[in-house]
Amino acid sequence: MKKEPPQKYASKIFKKHNHNACFNDSMKAFQKHCVQKNLKLTPLRSKVFEFLLRDHQPLGAYQILDMLRDSGFASTPPIAYRVLDFLIEQGFAHKIKRLNAFVACSHPGSTHSPTFMICRKCDKVAEIDEKDSGIDLKKATSFDFKVEEAVIEFIGLCTSCVTVEAT
Ligand SMILES: [Zn+2]
Ligand SMILES: [Zn+2]
Ligand SMILES: [Zn+2]
Incomplete structure (x- = not known):
């Protein structure tokens, strides 16, 4: 079998990374954000973010519940949804429409339209850094159209699943 070329849009999620540091950094960024914006960091908000961050696996609302x-x-479901809405509004989580699930944002604290790579086999999701995706949403304005929200989802196979399929 021909070896797959390295992923061009590799994100840290599919790559092996120091998840302890990643987890702690994200948790700290979230706490700092709440202090700066004078937002209440309730145990519930903190817990839900922790779940989403735990292993970068997208979670459905009922799983979170x-x-x-x-x-x-x-x-209750309304409470869980309210917490998720809060995390999305504050830029620390995204909703993945295809999976009807939520993930922690990989580069929180910046306003951006997320671009996702979704593995159709294991449902692992990686968020691509906007700058790396090569998609310029501002360009769409030349089509007499102003983009307000963009959710870009690529479907494919992650490296581990490609290896499994090849054998
Ligand atoms: Zn991580
Ligand atoms: Zn993001
Ligand atoms: Zn996979």
Whole structure:
């Protein structure tokens, strides 16, 4: 079998990375953001962000609800959705339409339109740095159209799943 060329738009999620540092940095960034913006960092908000961050796996709202209950939170769907909306508004999470699930943002604190690579086999999701995606949303204005929100989702196979399929 021919070896796959290295992923051009490699993101840190499909790559091996120091997840402990990644987790701690994101957690710290979130805490700092809440202090700076004078937002309440409730245990619930902190917990949901922690779940999303845990192994970069997209989670559905009901999965999150189950995890909250397992952690001793008496949560209802509206509460879970409110927390998710908060995380999205603050730029720390995104919704992946194709999977109807949520992920932690890989470069929080900046306003951006996320671009995702979704593995159709294992549902792993990587967020590409906007600058690396090569997609210039401002260019769309030349089509007499102003982009307000863009959700770009690439479907494919991650490196580990490509290896499995090739054998
Ligand atoms: Zn990580
Ligand atoms: Zn993002
Ligand atoms: Zn995969």
